[in-house]
Amino acid sequence: MRVAIIGCGAVGSLFAANLAQLDDVDVWAYDLAREHVDAINANGLHLSGAGEVVGRLRATTDAAELPPCDFGIVATKAMHTSAAVAATAHAFANGCVATVQNGLGNEEAIAEHVERVIRGTTFPAGKILAPGHVQWDVKGDTTLGPFEPQPAPFAQVERLADACTRGGMPTTAVADARGPQWRKVIFNAATNPIGALTGLTHGRVVERPDLRKLVSGLVDEGKAVAAAQGIELDADPEDLIDHAAKPEVAYDHKASMLQDVEARRTTEIDYLNGGIVRFGREHGVPTPLNQAIWALVKGVEDSWTK
Amino acid sequence: MRVVVAGAGTIGSLFAAHLARVADVAVLTRREEHARTLNEQGLRVSGRSDFTARVTASTDPAEFGDADLVVLACKGGDLEPLATSLAGHFANATVMTVQNGLGAEDVVAVHGAWPLLSAVTFMSGTRHEDSHVEYVLDTATWIGPYRDTTQADAESIADLIRAAGLKAEAFDDLRPAQWSKLIFNATVNAVAALTGLPHDFHFAAGMLGGLVHDLTDEGKAVAAAAGVALSEDPWEMNVHATQHGHAHYPSMLEDVNAHRPTEIELITGSLVRAAKQHGVAVPLHTTLYRLVKAKEASYS
Numbered sequence A: 001m002r003v004a005i006i007g008c009g010a011v012g013s014l015f016a017a018n019l020a021q022l023d024d025v026d027v028w029a030y031d032l033a034r035e036h037v038d039a040i041n042a043n044g045l046h047l048s049g050a051g052e053v054v055g056r057l058r059a060t061t062d063a064a065e066l067p068p069c070d071f072g073i074v075a076t077k078a079m080h081t082s083a084a085v086a087a088t089a090h091a092f093a094n095g096c097v098a099t100v101q102n103g104l105g106n107e108e109a110i111a112e113h114v115e116r117v118i119r120g121t122t123f124p125a126g127k128i129l130a131p132g133h134v135q136w137d138v139k140g141d142t143t144l145g146p147f148e149p150q151p152a153p154f155a156q157v158e159r160l161a162d163a164c165t166r167g168g169m170p171t172t173a174v175a176d177a178r179g180p181q182w183r184k185v186i187f188n189a190a191t192n193p194i195g196a197l198t199g200l201t202h203g204r205v206v207e208r209p210d211l212r213k214l215v216s217g218l219v220d221e222g223k224a225v226a227a228a229q230g231i232e233l234d235a236d237p238e239d240l241i242d243h244a245a246k247p248e249v250a251y252d253h254k255a256s257m258l259q260d261v262e263a264r265r266t267t268e269i270d271y272l273n274g275g276i277v278r279f280g281r282e283h284g285v286p287t288p289l290n291q292a293i294w295a296l297v298k299g300v301e302d303s304w305t306k
Numbered sequence B: 001m002r003v004v005v006a007g008a009g010t011i012g013s014l015f016a017a018h019l020a021r022v023a024d025v026a027v028l029t030r031r032e033e034h035a036r037t038l039n040e041q042g043l044r045v046s047g048r049s050d051f052t053a054r055v056t057a058s059t060d061p062a063e064f065g066d067a068d069l070v071v072l073a074c075k076g077g078d079l080e081p082l083a084t085s086l087a088g089h090f091a092n093a094t095v096m097t098v099q100n101g102l103g104a105e106d107v108v109a110v111h112g113a114w115p116l117l118s119a120v121t122f123m124s125g126t127r128h129e130d131s132h133v134e135y136v137l138d139t140a141t142w143i144g145p146y147r148d149t150t151q152a153d154a155e156s157i158a159d160l161i162r163a164a165g166l167k168a169e170a171f172d173d174l175r176p177a178q179w180s181k182l183i184f185n186a187t188v189n190a191v192a193a194l195t196g197l198p199h200d201f202h203f204a205a206g207m208l209g210g211l212v213h214d215l216t217d218e219g220k221a222v223a224a225a226a227g228v229a230l231s232e233d234p235w236e237m238n239v240h241a242t243q244h245g246h247a248h249y250p251s252m253l254e255d256v257n258a259h260r261p262t263e264i265e266l267i268t269g270s271l272v273r274a275a276k277q278h279g280v281a282v283p284l285h286t287t288l289y290r291l292v293k294a295k296e297a298s299y300s
Helices: A010-019 A034-043 A078-092 A106-111 A154-167 A178-198 A202-207 A209-228 A237-244 A256-262 A273-282 A288-303 B010-019 B032-041 B076-086 B104-109 B151-163 B175-195 B206-225 B234-242 B251-257 B268-277 B283-298
Strands: A002-006 A026-030 A045-049 A053-055 A058-060 A071-074 A096-099 A116-122 A125-130 A133-138 A142-146 A171-173 B002-006 B024-028 B043-047 B051-053 B056-058 B069-072 B094-097 B116-121 B124-129 B132-137 B141-147 B168-170
Touching (some): A002 A010, A002 A078, A010 A045, A010 A053, A010 A125, A010 A154, A045 A125, A071 A154, A142 A178, A178 A202, A178 A209, A178 A237, A178 A256, A178 A273, A178 A288, A178 B283, A202 B283, A209 A237, A209 A288, A209 B283, A256 A288, A273 A288, B002 B010, B010 B043, B010 B069, B010 B132, B010 B151, B069 B076, B094 B151, B104 B116, B116 B175, B151 B168, B206 B234, B206 B268, B251 B283
Parallel strands (some): A002 A026, A002 A071, A096 A116, B002 B024, B043 B132, B141 B168
Antiparallel strands (some): A116 A142, B043 B051, B116 B141
16 A cells, blocks of 8 residues: 655654555655655655654655555644645545644645545654654554544545554554544643743643643633533543653653744644634634633734734 | 832832922831942932932831821832831821832731822833932823822822922822723733733734733723722723834833743732632633743743
């Protein structure tokens, strides 16, 4: 089978390099970063840290080069989903496309361009160290399931999950993947922007009792929006928040949104807190704290361009 | 007329030096060295005024005898210990507070039976050294009665301050103006400090404008519960200020940019505490309060 990774940043590279270990999987990667693409084609894609892996695969900056694929795995930042999938949709005329991105609304954006869509959530994380070389920070599970309005056949979801698992990225196929997805979104929306607005690492956010209450307020709104849609969270996001605050886990971790703000890059706030607010509005659930945090982070972004 | 100015930061120094031109002024300082310098060198004002005033200074209120007026000009956080040290002194004085935020009068009230005037000042300056302050913004000080005082008492102190060369205005009730300013300040300062935006058009439109509007609504609900009829609508103050042309950098934004402690405790803290006292929920101001406190912690 052939799999194309759409957006070969840190998370995309983890999937690409691991899947490339399998003899029965032909891996392609589409990314706009030419140096990264050139390095992958010349020397392979190197992972180090949580696992030492070298993947041999074809990378390209030109979507037209992609051959017909059985599967796509979209791993761009959420604001680039639509453009990346529009450019590559021809490769998936007979295939299925999964998202492993952060935030809400990616499946809907993908479904505008391809027919069969797989909802997904992934917990592994890393960062690009150099072109062709990615630091694998954290291992973790991935969950895939059919995107309800435009589902991929469940057998295909299982086929992709099996390949990922065999490649070294443990992945489960489930009928309803919204639970893990909303748990991660609620976690991210309740903690990332707080780090971004205050400059504090995850552990320092969680250890301040007053700030922890704010985090819980954001979590509660997210849970209410999930419940209104009949989504059962697979675990309590609060547990994940406290677990991540442990010194041996991610106490000193600067949320990606804090890193974005420090580098003055557009954040994923529209797809995290913005997503919770939009889904809340659709289901009649008020989300005033998420709305306030969304407005403040957009204000931060506006302060760079005024 | 004998005036004691307690606290000789920027505002205290501006009051002391100017009032010394029309009254007998004593300055209560925290540091011995500061008092010695003032006694030896006097207090120089530059900027919008230019003179050197003779004052007497001490760290001990017992050295001053009685007074007609005591102006408490310290920062809000220093008020409690200062008021404690004044207990038993100045039996015939009227005491005037000029702290930011709310509640300074009540902090002072428990330490003595003095008649109280409430004041809020918008003048500003820069303290260059113990004996030299620059008078920068000649905006008014507003004064109103608080306990056992009348508008006429406020008027007579406003007259004294004006005669000294500063601007002042008396009100029959200071709270409508004080609260309008407080709600405006709590909203604009905290949003600016968190976003990095100066007070510009972003505050009056779009998503951020929506948040600012909701914040002023929360403030208005607290004022209503406290029985205060605002003198100005804080949302309209905000819109008006953003239409001025040049974007103002609120002091709290300058503080966080310079990694200094902010006045969040005095400004937003006052509003949040008043809300609690009157049983009004202010989740948005509470959120900003927590975020700004945490931002301060990030650089300390």
